[in-house]
Amino acid sequence: MAKRASDGELAIRPLTPAHVADLKVVTAGTWGSACWDLFPRYTAKDKSVFGGVPADTEERRRAVMARLARRRTAPGLIAYRGREPVGWVAIGPRFDFARIAASRATPPVDELAVWVIPCITVRRGNRGKGLAVAMIRAAVEYAAKFDAPAVEAYPRADNSRLHDDFVFFGNEAMFRKAGFRQVRGALPNMPKSWVPRVTMRQVIRGRASPGARASRERRGSALAIRSPQKKPGE
Numbered sequence: 279m280a281k282r283a284s285d286g287e288l289a290i291r292p293l294t295p296a297h298v299a300d301l302k303v304v305t306a307g308t309w310g311s312a313c314w315d316l317f318p319r320y321t322a323k324d325k326s327v328f329g330g331v332p333a334d335t336e337e338r339r340r341a342v343m344a345r346l347a348r349r350r351t352a353p354g355l356i357a358y359r360g361r362e363p364v365g366w367v368a369i370g371p372r373f374d375f376a377r378i379a380a381s382r383a384t385p386p387v388d389e390l391a392v393w394v395i396p397c398i399t400v401r402r403g404n405r406g407k408g409l410a411v412a413m414i415r416a417a418v419e420y421a422a423k424f425d426a427p428a429v430e431a432y433p434r435a436d437n438s439r440l441h442d443d444f445v446f447f448g449n450e451a452m453f454r455k456a457g458f459r460q461v462r463g464a465l466p467n468m469p470k471s472w473v474p475r476v477t478m479r480q481v482i483r484g485r486a487s488p489g490a491r492a493s494r495e496r497r498g499s500a501l502a503i504r505s506p507q508k509k510p511g512e
Contacts, residue, residue: 286360288409290416292352293366295344300356300363302340304401309446314339315354315368318375318396351424357413364404367413368397369420372430383475384432387462392479393426397446410448414456418480428481435464435474453478 293301305311316339346353353374357365372394378384395417400409418429433448450460462477 288357288359288412290355290357290365290413292420293343293347293354293356294352295347297356297363298340298344298347300358301343301354301366303363304356304366305399307402308399310366310397310399312336314343315366315397316342318368318377321376321380324376352420355413355416355420357409357416359404364401365409365413366399367395367410367417369393369395369417369429371426378432383465383468383472384477385465387430387477387479390427392428392430393421393424395429395431395448398448398452399446410452411456414448414453414458418457418482422482426482428479429458430461430477430479431458432475432477435476447475450476450478456480 301314302311305313314336343353351370353370354366354368356363357367370393372379372386372392375394375396378394378396379386395414398410398413414431421429431448431453433450433453435450437449437451454460458478458480460476461479464474464476468474
């Protein structure tokens with residue numbers, strides 16, 4: 279997953295501070311170009327992030343993402359075709375995403391300390407080639423390295439073809455193809471304007487015991503922040 283790509287080979291690797299600009303390349307011309315993947319991480323009540331620094335400009339949002347990329351666990355994975363960044367998938371413990379934790383559309387299924395995939399973006403010109411499914415699988419592999427018991431997602435229940443910018447959290451068929459199974463259907467009594475979403479999960483073998491609780495989340499929140507080792511040429 280983390281190997282370098284050359285001659286058009288696909289490589290999917292964790293985001294590092296040195297490559298934060300690649301996220302902007304992937305999301306150019308989409309909703310994500312302004313979001314910098316911070317939307318699922320903070321609710322409207324969050325006035326600021328990281329010790330009082332507001333994320334109210336693109337420069338500051340980019341700085342916040344760079345700060346996230348310095349942690350032991352990356353905020354997501356970047357896909358490269360050769361040297362070109364072509365895709366992004368966010369991944370992390372559920373507690374990392376305050377908006378998901380607070381939303382009526384994505385309540386917890388149980389007490390399992392799942393990791394979640396809140397959004398996926400494939401760069402224009404690279405869609406329809408199975409890249410999203412490859413990134414989902416890579417994200418599960420990445421979560422497994424940090425002892426995640428399972429990975430969860432909340433994609434659209436509707437699998438009809440839509441503009442890619444409107445399915446940034448994926449659809450049910452996409453995750454099913456990547457090996458996930460549905461553990462909860464669309465919730466009733468949601469506002470009519472909300473997109474019906476299902477809950478998909480992939481259990482990481484031997485990790486999802488019935489007794490798993492939020493203590494694993496608390497342990498994860500204490501992960502040390504450090505600068506990742508630079509790769510040759512960075």
